[in-house]
Structures are given as C-alpha cells and as structure tokens.
Amino acid sequence: MKIIRNNIIPFRGFSAINLFGILFVRKEAEIDATVIRHEKIHSAQIVELGYIFFYILYVLEWLFRLIKHGKSAYRNISFEREAYYNQQNKSYLHTRKSYSFLRYL
Numbered sequence: 632m633k634i635i636r637n638n639i640i641p642f643r644g645f646s647a648i649n650l651f652g653i654l655f656v657r658k659e660a661e662i663d664a665t666v667i668r669h670e671k672i673h674s675a676q677i678v679e680l681g682y683i684f685f686y687i688l689y690v691l692e693w694l695f696r697l698i699k700h701g702k703s704a705y706r707n708i709s710f711e712r713e714a715y716y717n718q719q720n721k722s723y724l725h726t727r728k729s730y731s732f733l734r735y736l
C-alpha cells in the first residue's frame with residue numbers, strides 16, 4: 632500500500648485517509664499494522680465499487696447513519712464496520728469475498 636506522509640491530508644484531528652487506494656497520513660500520526668490492514672480492507676471496497684461509487688455510497692450511508700446514530704454515525708457505516716471488525720485478522724483479505732461490506736449493513 633502506498634503511504635504518503637504530509638501535513639495537509641487528512642485534516643487536523645484525523646490521522647489517515649485512504650484516497651483511491653493511496654493512504655495519506657499526517658506527519659505526526661502513528662500508524663501500525665492494524666491501521667494498514669483496516670485501510671487495505673477499504674482499498675478492496677474501493678476497487679470493487681469502481682472507486683468513485685465507493686465515496687458516493689460512503690457519504691450517503693454516513694448521512695443516513697448520522698440521522699439514525701448521531702455521533703456514532705462513522706462507526707456504523709457498513710464499510711467501517713467491516714474494516715474495524717476484521718482489522719486484527721491477518722488472513723482476512725486472503726479469504727474475503729467480494730462485496731462483504733453488505734453483510735455489515
């Protein structure tokens with residue numbers, strides 16, 4: 632996974648963001664293997680949804696979860712639930728079936 636460290640992306644308060652399979656990490660942020668596995672799960676989701684459609688669905692689901700869950704909207708997005716639930720599993724990406732995030736809706 633390509634990782635670009637910088638002081639601009641993501642905004643202050645966030646440590647990393649996956650944009651089209653490239654991980655942007657703030658210079659001061661510490662990331663470990665778990666974070667990288669989490670982001671690689673997002674990369675799989677991004678690729679299978681044709682890149683741009685992932686971001687469209689992500690924002691739409693976040694808005695829906697915001698109404699339903701308020702402050703915990705982010706953690707309830709299906710893409711995040713799949714990534715958080717499996718980020719400790721080192722073999723997950725080898726056994727993951729396509730569109731697995733649907734199981735976390």
Ligand SMILES: [Zn+2]
Binds near residue numbers: 673710711714
């Ligand atoms: Zn995530």
